[in-house]
Amino acid sequence: MNGTIYKTRSCRDQASGKKLGKNCPQLRRSGGKGERWSTTHGRWAYQLELPAHADGQRRNPLRRQGFTTVEEAETELEQARALLALVEDPQVRRKITELMLATLKDTRALPPVEEVRRKVRTHQDLNPTVTVAEWMTxxxxxxxxxxxxxxxxxEAHIRLYFTPYLGDIRLDRxxxxxxxxxxxxxxEFNDVxxxxxxxxxxxQRAQVRYRRPVGPSTMPPSGTP
Incomplete structure (x- = not known):
């Protein structure tokens, strides 16, 4: 699961019209000890094997391309490897994999390693679609x-405040x-x-019969998360 770095290009074969990808002959040039990557043709990419599904079915490798420099590709590949190396538990590693793929789909970037490490250490849900209401439950x-x-x-705080105001928001957002x-x-509702x-x-009094204004000790100072 070390992954590989290579160059690719959207060139097409003149005879068949098929994309050549990393097989484009212009991506490599002769010189020195065998072939080397062209410095002017193509973009850098990487491929990394991912843990299999729970039923043992092989998962498609993670393939990312479009990097301008080899250093950019190496940096993200190392981040992907670090995420998968956070735990040895196969079940948790699968959840990290699903989080990686979902985050890439949404943001085109991998989740930060330290953020995922903290979630794993504190046993937080790694499901990227979990909402604030679900997490509160x-x-x-x-x-x-x-x-x-x-x-x-x-229970009262969750029912009266967190769920109505934040419940539908995805936790990772x-x-x-x-x-x-x-x-x-x-x-504002305190004033009401x-x-x-x-x-x-x-x-009017009946509408707020069982409601009390939320005091300053319950809420953090202004500007404090």
Whole structure:
């Protein structure tokens, strides 16, 4: 699983019209000790074997191309190898592989090694499509050694704030600005609660009967994620 680096080009065979890819004869030049890569023709690429699927079926290799320099191709290949080397557990390594492929599809870049290492170390879900709401549900499920008062508090925060404001966002796409927006919305709703509770209108008071403004101790200072 060391991978290989090569040059490729979208040239076509004049007779068949098929793409030549890395078999384009112009990619190599004679000189010195045998053939060498052309310095003017083609772009650099790499190929890396990936772990098989859970059922043992072979997975297509990871192929990436379009690098201007060999150093760029080597750097990304080394990053891909480092990601796969984070763990020896085959199941976790398959999840890392799926995360790599999904992230490449979405962003055209591999996920940072240290970020994935942290997720593996803290047993976070590596599924790239998991939402904040799904992650919160799993977070609460794993919190087994907390008292019932704390659990009810967590459940209320998740139900009233995290799920409505952030629940549909994919966890890997959650940004500080999303969290800041949630706190802004909470502060606005605090004003709604305060106004409604002070109103002479019974219906308005009834709408916020079981709601209390979220205090400063519950929310971080402005600008803090």
């Amino acid at each position: 799993e977070f609460l499920r794993r919190k087994r050694k907390i008292d019932q008062t704390t659990r009810r508090s967590y 959650l940004r500080v600005s999303d969290i800041a927006g949630m706190f802004d919305a909470i502060e 609660i305060t106004t409604a509770r002070a109103s002479n209108d019974r219906e």
